[in-house]
Amino acid sequence: MTSVExxxxxxxxxxxxxxxxxxxxxxxxxxxxxxxxxxRREMVHQGQSAQAAYILSGGWVCSYKRQTDGTRQxxxxxxxxxxxxxxxxxxxxxxxxxxxIVDIEAAEVMTRDLLEAFALTPRLATAILWAASRxxxxxxxxxxxxxxxxxxxxxxxxxxxxxxxxALVGMGGKDGFDCPLTxxxxxxxxxxxxxxxxxxLRQLRENGLVTFRDxxxxxxxxxxxVKLAEFDPAYLDQTGPLLK
Amino acid sequence: MTSVExxxxxxxxxxxxxxxxxxxxxxxxxxxxxxxxxxRREMVHQGQSAQAAYILSGGWVCSYKRQTDGTRQxxxxxxxxxxxxxxxxxxxxxxxxxxxIVDIEAAEVMTRDLLEAFALTPRLATAILWAASRxxxxxxxxxxxxxxxxxxxxxxxxxxxxxxxxALVGMGGKDGFDCPLTxxxxxxxxxxxxxxxxxxLRQLRENGLVTFRDxxxxxxxxxxxVKLAEFDPAYLDQTGPLLK
DNA sequence: CGGCCATTTGACACCTGTCAATGTCTGTGG
DNA sequence: CCACAGACATTGACAGGTGTCAAATGGCCG
Numbered sequence: 001m002t003s004v005e006x007x008x009x010x011x012x013x014x015x016x017x018x019x020x021x022x023x024x025x026x027x028x029x030x031x032x033x034x035x036x037x038x039x040r041r042e043m044v045h046q047g048q049s050a051q052a053a054y055i056l057s058g059g060w061v062c063s064y065k066r067q068t069d070g071t072r073q074x075x076x077x078x079x080x081x082x083x084x085x086x087x088x089x090x091x092x093x094x095x096x097x098x099x100x101i102v103d104i105e106a107a108e109v110m111t112r113d114l115l116e117a118f119a120l121t122p123r124l125a126t127a128i129l130w131a132a133s134r135x136x137x138x139x140x141x142x143x144x145x146x147x148x149x150x151x152x153x154x155x156x157x158x159x160x161x162x163x164x165x166x167a168l169v170g171m172g173g174k175d176g177f178d179c180p181l182t183x184x185x186x187x188x189x190x191x192x193x194x195x196x197x198x199x200x201l202r203q204l205r206e207n208g209l210v211t212f213r214d215x216x217x218x219x220x221x222x223x224x225x226v227k228l229a230e231f232d233p234a235y236l237d238q239t240g241p242l243l244k
Numbered sequence: 245m246t247s248v249e250x251x252x253x254x255x256x257x258x259x260x261x262x263x264x265x266x267x268x269x270x271x272x273x274x275x276x277x278x279x280x281x282x283x284r285r286e287m288v289h290q291g292q293s294a295q296a297a298y299i300l301s302g303g304w305v306c307s308y309k310r311q312t313d314g315t316r317q318x319x320x321x322x323x324x325x326x327x328x329x330x331x332x333x334x335x336x337x338x339x340x341x342x343x344x345i346v347d348i349e350a351a352e353v354m355t356r357d358l359l360e361a362f363a364l365t366p367r368l369a370t371a372i373l374w375a376a377s378r379x380x381x382x383x384x385x386x387x388x389x390x391x392x393x394x395x396x397x398x399x400x401x402x403x404x405x406x407x408x409x410x411a412l413v414g415m416g417g418k419d420g421f422d423c424p425l426t427x428x429x430x431x432x433x434x435x436x437x438x439x440x441x442x443x444x445l446r447q448l449r450e451n452g453l454v455t456f457r458d459x460x461x462x463x464x465x466x467x468x469x470v471k472l473a474e475f476d477p478a479y480l481d482q483t484g485p486l487l488k
Numbered sequence: 489c490g491g492c493c494a495t496t497t498g499a500c501a502c503c504t505g506t507c508a509a510t511g512t513c514t515g516t517g518g
Numbered sequence: 519c520c521a522c523a524g525a526c527a528t529t530g531a532c533a534g535g536t537g538t539c540a541a542a543t544g545g546c547c548g
Contacts, residue, residue: 067388067392073388075388095478096384133331137339139383139387141309143319144317148316149311183495191390192537193537194495195496195497195536195538198495198496199497199536202496202497230312234339235339394503426525426527427526427527428526437505438527439505440504442529443529445527446529490548491547491548492547493545495542495544495545498542499538500538501536501537502535502538503534504533504535504536505533505535507531508531509528510529511527512525513524513527514526515522515525517520517523518519518520
C-alpha cells in the first residue's frame with residue numbers, strides 16, 4: 001500500500017486524520033530513541049517523576065493493578081501504535097504497573113520533545129489527544145463490560161475490540177489476528193478465573209463464533225460474535241468532532 | 245474554620261495546594277453563571293459540541309452508560325466541588341449520560357473562560373488537572389473493584405471512597421455522611437442487583453461495620469471497614485488527608 | 489529425559505441473580 | 519381524613535453462573 005515504511009503510530013493516526021509531510025516527519029522524529037524490554041520483566045513506571053513516555057512499535061504490553069491478596073486486574077493492553085505512560089506525562093500518573101507480554105520494542109519520548117512537537121504541529125497534538133481519549137473510552141467500556149455483561153459477552157466484546165484496534169495498525173482484520181495472550185491474561189482482564197475463561201472459550205468455539213488457539217484468534221462468525229457482544233465500535237472511531 | 249464562604253471546589257483544591265489570593269479570585273470568578281437542574285431529568289451532555297463544563301456546587305450527579313438491554317452501568321458520581329464534563333472540554337467527551345440525583349446547583353464554565361483562567365494562573369491549571377487525573381484514577385480503581393472484589397468488599401470500598409471525597413469538601417468525616425443514593429444507584433454502580441445490594445447492606449450493618457439508612461451513611465467501625473475493603477486511599481492522592 | 493508452563497476437564501460449592509411477595513413512606517386526589 | 523398509587527426497601531425461595539479444587543494432558547526447553 002505505502003511505499004514508505006511507516007510506524008504503527010503513524011498508521012493509526014493517519015486513519016484518523018490526513019497528516020502533512022511535515023507532520024509525518026515530526027512524528028517519525030519522535031521515534032529516535034529506540035529501546036527494548038524483555039517479556040515478563042515488569043517495567044516499573046510508577047508515579048515517580050516519569051519524564052518520558054513510550055511509543056510501542058512492536059510487541060504487546062498490559063497495564064494492571066495488583067491487590068494485596070495477590071490477584072490483579074488488567075486495566076488495558078497496549079499494542080503497536082499505542083502510547084505507554086502518555087497520561088503520566090500530560091497529567092499525573094496513576095499507579096499502574098506495566099508488563100511486557102512479549103519482548104517489545106518501543107521509542108522513548110522525552111516530555112520536552114513531545115511538548116515541542118505539539119507546539120510545532122497543533123494538528124499532531126490533536127491527533128495524539130484523540131488517541132488518549134480513545135484509551136480512556138476503552139477503560140470506561142471495559143468497566144461497563146465487567147459490570148453488566150456475562151462472561152460470554154464479555155469475552156466476545158473484548159476480542160472484537162482487540163481485533164478492531166489491531167486492524168487499525170494492519171495487524172488483523174475480520175478474520176482474526178495473532179494474539180500472544182494466555183488465558184490467564186484474559187482472566188485478569190475480564191474479572192474471571194482462568195478456569196472459567198477456558199470454559200467460555202470452548203463454548204464460543206463450539207458455537208462456531210471464535211477460536212482462540214495457538215496464539216491466534218480466528219473469527220469464525222464475525223456477525224454472530226458482534227450480535228452476542230452487542231458490540232458497537234462507535235466508542236473506538238471517534239472520527240470527527242475534534243478536528244472539525 | 246474559614247471566615248469567608250468558599251465554594252466546594254475551592255475547598256477541594258486548597259487541600260491539594262495552597263492557592264494565592266489572586267488564584268482564589270480567578271477561581272471564584274469561574275462560578276459566575278449559576279444554573280440549576282432538576283433531579284432525575286437527564287442532562288444531555290453528549291459528544292456534540294460541548295462548549296462548556298460545569299462546576300458542581302450543590303447536589304449529586306451520576307454519569308453512566310446505558311446498554312441496549314436496558315441495564316446501565318454508573319461510571320462515576322460527582323459531588324460538590326467536582327467538575328462535570330471537564331474532559332469533554334479538554335479532550336473529547338466519551339458518550340456518557342449525566343443524571344442529577346437530586347436538584348443540583350452548578351456553575352457553567354465556558355471553555356474560553358477556563359482556558360483564560362489557565363493562562364492567568366498556571367498553578368490553578370495544575371490543580372484542576374490534578375482533579376481530573378484523580379477522577380480517572382477513581383474509574384480505574386472502580387474497575388479493579390468490580391473485577392476483583394466480592395460484593396461486600398466492593399460496597400465497603402465504595403462507601404469509604406465516597407466518604408473520603410466528601411470529607412474533602414467538608415461534607416462528612418470518619419463517622420459518616422449524608423447520602424441521597426438509592427440502593428438502585430448502588431446496584432448500577434457496583435455491578436450488582438438491587439436485591440443483592442440490600443443483602444450486602446444488611447450484612448455490613450449486622451456486622452457492625454456501616455449503616456446505610458434514611459439517606460445517611462454511618463461508619464460504625466471505620467477501621468473494620470477499611471480492613472474488609474483493603475481500602476488504601478493512596479489513589480485519591482489527597483496530599484493533606486482530612487481524614488487523619 | 490525431567491521440569492515447567494499453559495491448557496483442559498470434571499466435581500462440587502457458593503456467591504449472586506431472578507422471581508415474587510410484603511412492608512413502609514410519601515404525595516396526590518377524592 | 520382516607521384511599522390509592524408509586525417508589526424504595528426488605529425478605530424468602532430457588533436457579534444458575536462462576537469460583538475453587540484437583541487431576542490429567544501436552545508442548546517447550548534445558
